[in-house]
Amino acid sequence: MTEPIEDFYAVIPAGGIGSRLWPLSRADAPKFLHDLTGSGHSLLRDTWDRLVPLAGPDRIAVVTGRAHRAAVEEQLPGIADLNVFLESEPRESAAAIGLAAAILHRRDPDVIIGSFSADHVIRGTRVFEFAVRDAVEVAREGYICTIGISPTEPAVGFGYIKMGAELVVDGAREAALVDTFVEKPDLETAKGYLADRGYLWNAGMFIAKASVLLDELAANEPELHAGLQELAEAWDDREARGPAVDRIWPRLKKIAIDYAVAEPAARRGRLAVVPGHFDWDDVGDFASLTKLITNGRKNDLAVLGPHARVLSDAASGILVSQTSRVISLVGVQDIVVVDTPDALLVTTVEHAQRVKGVVESLKLTGRGDVL
Numbered sequence: 001m002t003e004p005i006e007d008f009y010a011v012i013p014a015g016g017i018g019s020r021l022w023p024l025s026r027a028d029a030p031k032f033l034h035d036l037t038g039s040g041h042s043l044l045r046d047t048w049d050r051l052v053p054l055a056g057p058d059r060i061a062v063v064t065g066r067a068h069r070a071a072v073e074e075q076l077p078g079i080a081d082l083n084v085f086l087e088s089e090p091r092e093s094a095a096a097i098g099l100a101a102a103i104l105h106r107r108d109p110d111v112i113i114g115s116f117s118a119d120h121v122i123r124g125t126r127v128f129e130f131a132v133r134d135a136v137e138v139a140r141e142g143y144i145c146t147i148g149i150s151p152t153e154p155a156v157g158f159g160y161i162k163m164g165a166e167l168v169v170d171g172a173r174e175a176a177l178v179d180t181f182v183e184k185p186d187l188e189t190a191k192g193y194l195a196d197r198g199y200l201w202n203a204g205m206f207i208a209k210a211s212v213l214l215d216e217l218a219a220n221e222p223e224l225h226a227g228l229q230e231l232a233e234a235w236d237d238r239e240a241r242g243p244a245v246d247r248i249w250p251r252l253k254k255i256a257i258d259y260a261v262a263e264p265a266a267r268r269g270r271l272a273v274v275p276g277h278f279d280w281d282d283v284g285d286f287a288s289l290t291k292l293i294t295n296g297r298k299n300d301l302a303v304l305g306p307h308a309r310v311l312s313d314a315a316s317g318i319l320v321s322q323t324s325r326v327i328s329l330v331g332v333q334d335i336v337v338v339d340t341p342d343a344l345l346v347t348t349v350e351h352a353q354r355v356k357g358v359v360e361s362l363k364l365t366g367r368g369d370v371l
């Protein structure tokens with residue numbers, strides 16, 4: 001299990017600002033650059049460390065914005081320069097993952113790639129490795145394979161995958177065709193999914209031959225595919241790359257890979273899923289971060305910040321401090337406090353999803369200085 005997979009390349013899309021974690025997560029310091037688990041490393045570095053046993057350090061690529069290049073290379077000193085793929089601006093996951101697929105396919109036409117977000121938390125690394133290796137075997141058969149997470153609760157913050165017929169593949173312990181993708185449900189619907197046992201959380205992990213993924217993209221989004229192929233042709237020419245990115249990247253369509261590739265592939269019977277029996281969280285808001293740090297103990301107060309100065313009396317929730325201020329919480333339950341040098345957020349765990357609305361309001365009022 002310790003040997004890397006010879007024809008496998010791991011891709012880490014490292015983009016987005018994590019707006020529901022504002023003001024901790026910012027445009028210049030998005031959540032993948034933070035340590036949100038107390039591991040001593042950023043989420044990006046934790047992702048890298050999970051993938052090294054599967055791909056080896058020389059076969060991991062990161063797709064990120066130009067503004068984050070220095071931070072990414074500082075946190076991943078083992079990454080090769082040719083494996084840092086820079087976007088001039090955010091264009092959603094289909095462009096990011098498609099670019100990596102097009103570049104790597106030109107370098108190795110038989111390569112199998114796996115896409116794993118830079119800002120997710122996974123516990124149970126060995127079980128994660130089993131799932132990825134199973135998914136690679138499924139991908140060898142020409143399928144695009146995703147890893148779905150076995151639900152542990154009726155979560156309403158995740159999309160779901162409905163499993164179809166069992167898929168028997170040599171070397172894979174369990175796999176199934178994907179029937180449909182389901183958007184985030186309400187609570188009662190989520191309870192039904194949990195009881196059904198035929199639904200998995202959609203964790204956004206995709207494993208496929210690069211050629212298969214690109215063929216699917218060409219069938220569904222031909223203009224996006226053409227632009228990415230043009231970029232890939234210029235990519236390994238240092239003089240041609242910059243002008244090509246500046247000319248082509250801004251006009252690429254913004255679309256998630258779920259819509260551009262996964263859902264159409266499912267309708268054609270080309271999408272498979274391997275269940276992942278490991279703990280996973282996309283740390284999408286302060287509610288999920290609170291639960292992650294307290295291990296679900298609702299009466300606990302989670303504290304983040306190496307120099308946090310906290311006085312707490314009968315308080316629960318989460319406190320994130322990036323200042324030297326003393327913060328006192330007395331008799332408040334499920335509170336969220338994020339104290340930074342230029343912005344203060346106070347809300348509750350129940351309303352954590354609404355933080356994104358604050359970010360949108362700040363954009364409309366021109367307060368980009370705190371974003």
